[in-house]
Amino acid sequence: MKKQQGSQTIDIIGVGIGAFNLSLAALLQKSKAEYKFFDQKKEFGWHKGMLLENAKLQVHFLKDLASCVDPSNPYTFLSYLVEQGRIYQFLNRKKSTISRYEFNHYFKWAAERIPGLHFGEKVIDVRYNDGVFNVITEHKSFNSTHIVIGTGATPYIPDRFKECLNKSFFHNYEFKQRMETTNFSNKKIAIIGGGQSGAEVFDTIISSQNRPEKIIWASKRLNFQALEDSCFSNEFYTPHYVRYFYQLPNHVRDRKLGEQHLTSDGIIQDFADDIYNKLYELKYFHDKNIKFELIPNHTLTKVEKNNHGYVITLFDQDLEKAINCDVDIIILATGYRSKIPECLRNLLPEYSSFDMLPINPDYSFSWAHDKTNKIFVQNGAKHTHGIADPNLSLAAWRNTIIINSLLNKPLYKTEMIQPIMGRTSLEISKKMSILSLEDNELINTTVGNL
Template structure:
């Protein structure tokens, strides 16, 4: 028996969770979110001890557009009975673990999410989408909201099809081991690479560990008041109107507002290296190498030989390592879910994203496909960030139901 819905949300990660939380008490019920995981999880294999959020927890999945929503971070603290204790903390950012527990709490209170349901194919016919799942269910819907996550990104010279046994930072806790006496290399100079480097030098005693960054320095997170103004609806509205080449330039210019290393972590790493080298007399081979780009990986019987090019001198150095960890980011994956639909609709192969986060395709007037975390090239560097998750979800909700369920704020202190 086929089930018919107004829309189906594919995936229930943090961004579709935001949409589900905002809609839960709005009187609309003919929709469903499907997720292949057995329960909600958020960066579960990157949950290093005491790692801090780069985003203010008040910018949660609902508060920026509906502060009185029952799924707010503050209401979570209140229901746990720890709101005043949270206020009493001094000088401490919210940890990723704390925010993850909040998200789990919110997910457990939302009725529209169905877990352990894997969407295996999506087809389009007769002005509706046909969604098939691994359990033999067939669902129909007028619209789709794709929040199906991201896929791991590796350098071209180190695609997983070529190398079998290294791992990505996203799975660090899954593959984490004791690195005592081992030679370790970390590729990637952003926050994830920094967190893994600090975790290993703080808790293990590797024979050597090298942290390679293609950047010219360990770039700090730009977190000033003025930098954060680009994480506002007003900036996104202005950014959306710009030509593609200017958008690309601005995204490069503002990269470190989301992809830099937090000041507290950068300081902690520096102080750890300083203390070890100059005061504890620890004979370590801990190296931070900037302007260094991985150009080749050779898999050995045990470990790897890696070739790294200095971007200042063009000199190529070789390293033999036991463990190779990539902290090289992510790319979007929603296009793969649309492969059956795009076979007859070529415009979906390189989709144009509209201002309401829907894909511009020939059936947009009647059947919309919304994309969560797939519009960085059209809406700006903030797209993968939690800061504007609630606002984007409210834009999608208003568009889905053709009414202003949520008021759109457009204030800014900078004239863009």
Template sequence: MTEKIYDLLGVGIGPFNLSLAALIEPISHLETIFLEQKTEFQWHEGLLMEGTTIQVPFLADLVTMADPCSRFTFLNYLREHSRLYNFYFLEEFKIYRREYNHYCQWVSQQLKSCRFSEKVESITWHEEGYFIVQSKNVLTSETSSYKAKNLVLGVGTTPAMPPCFKNFQSQENIFHSAEFLHKQNQYQTAKSVTVIGSGQSAAEVFYQLLQDQEKYHYHLEWHTRSSGFFPMEYSKLGLEHFSPDYIKYFYHLPQEKRDQIRSRQNLLYKGISFSLIADIYNLLYERSIGQKALNVRLRPLLEVKEVEQTEMGYRLSYRHCQEDAYVSHDTDCIILATGYQHSIPPFMDGLNSLIQWDSQHRYDVNFDYRLQLTQDIPNSIFVQNGELHTHGIGTPDLGLGAHRSSVIINTLLGEEIYPVSSQNVFQEFGVAG
């Protein structure tokens, strides 16, 4: 075990912990290390399709909203790659998803604190005042041990599947949209492909399948339990819900009220972009010229209840959410664009008694992103993208990543390194303003 005791150890290197690492880099007196089991930075690599963009403006890079003078801004990335004029002439506000991934790789390669191929296997707290983190190199199987005064968890979310698919996770022709680009052979050789879900990922997958349909000649269906294929709320005042101001308002509500509110906010962050809906409709319209029959069906209001394997593929059984009738559908290939869920990783088992949990066994998270602990110790555990239930719908939003990193850094050092503004929007969410 190394004798060095790090000030902060991060588990996971996604956009949020990478933002934190980049903003910490100029602070020379902080000893930090970030561990990631992947061999290099990869962000939703199964969905890096041509033409897809991130859902926020380029200003929502890793650092700009906290430090626009940082050398890790997206604009500096463009300059370093001789693409400033290319981007200028592109006249787009949103970054292509593949370029965002490459930008993050560029940042991670410059940070000595980022170590890849390191899978964290266990974490314990030592009474002398530090955490012990055990990891294993996924390439060499070599084990390592680290000491750290504080932790930050940035392990992200995992693909969510409806319960009826639990026994089908090993099937080659049933997979989550997160694996879409890795499973192209499955849908290209199928006679019938069915997409389930109605968010942005579902629409992107469906549109790609629709474009490829004339080449591979499969029957294509798109099903969702939602009442329609609706756009995401993207008005300027609606976007103010993704602000530090709304986080503050939401956090100070009772937990029961927070859960109620969040259940009604899906279209603020789970809908489809207007432009993609238009692209899909336009292609359907063009394909149907001359009353040509489409080998496509779009079916809302269908909630999948059962799935069974047949000689020809799979049979899905649905309940129609409004008519309360049951229908079945046969298909060869099923793509589940059913979102993501937060789960507690197994390496946290050693800290279960130290962490305070809420009534639904979720992290009890303080306003400054520290977990509430059961013991009064000088060490902290911060969380990134694991506080949706306490901090609201802005939790997974890339535009708030630099803000959260700023709060964590300021809390860690006990001083304001990165200013955090309290007045960022025009509307007042609470009676006190």
């Protein structure tokens, strides 16, 4: 039987402590809300399997846990730099891009200091009964009035390949660990997927001391497309645009997400150019024997094991014919998908994916008890709130919406009234009243003693 922690009901429990719930915890410090957040990992780690030397943060470092909404919060990136004693050296770099390694170090620094975070505590079930959530971890059980789901996305592996995975056929989420134990020299490697992760893996392998015999980099996209990162594209990553997006009809939202996907899923332009230049130098001067094939417009359709490794079938979308290649190692850089975690099976039995959930403007799941007991969802509202949802850009702002709704009062300013682009009409503000500081119609939430 689970050990019951008395009958005390706290205000909110967080399931998962990734980047987004970490930001929520940092911003909750300004409130008196009683909270506990749990993560299954022993310590904080931000996509550790992809913390490669070449990995750069894809947003400005000020889009950290708190700066964009509360620069005086003690857990900002600048506070971290000052505390670590390297703010001047950081500025001397004259660069606004930083490594994901450094940002992970910053997140970990914050996770070690923010109270109420419990690592090594996997949530295995969540039940709702009579106005209270019962959150059951591997060790204990806790009660809360509200919960916030921050379990992140799951590596996407096409169904037909799920059974075949092993130490020479894997998803890039575990690339770093595999790389440390695998000798690539004399091997033929296929990387499937032409986004930023595929590019980081390809670049790491061609830059390594033990370069493989041959490397294939295939993508179903029409080219190795760069991230669309103009000032105007970045307007999709603003609070104002979230409001605009929310009030669009579903079919228009779907269309927009398709149209905008390169603003989040392409390869960082400079990085793509660096890879091209590296290949130029290697092929024509430094390693004329290097063998690589960069093939966009090709989809992986079949993998067959043979005595030496694998025969992979790639379908050429232009010529509409299949080609076979012998390889020893296959790395899937096929992205991530939202999936409702097992621990929510009992609570949300009719949903398998977050992108099916009806989500209120305040990022809570729309259900029978959402006036009194909220299920907030981090990183699961792209279909309702727009392309920025899985991105760090608006994480802090989203958390101010969540906190204001939780407290039923505007603790944080959420109105950003100076957009460069788009409509500012009253119509949008009304529909998104929950997001508006001036609006008195905040949903009547029953939270005691905040």
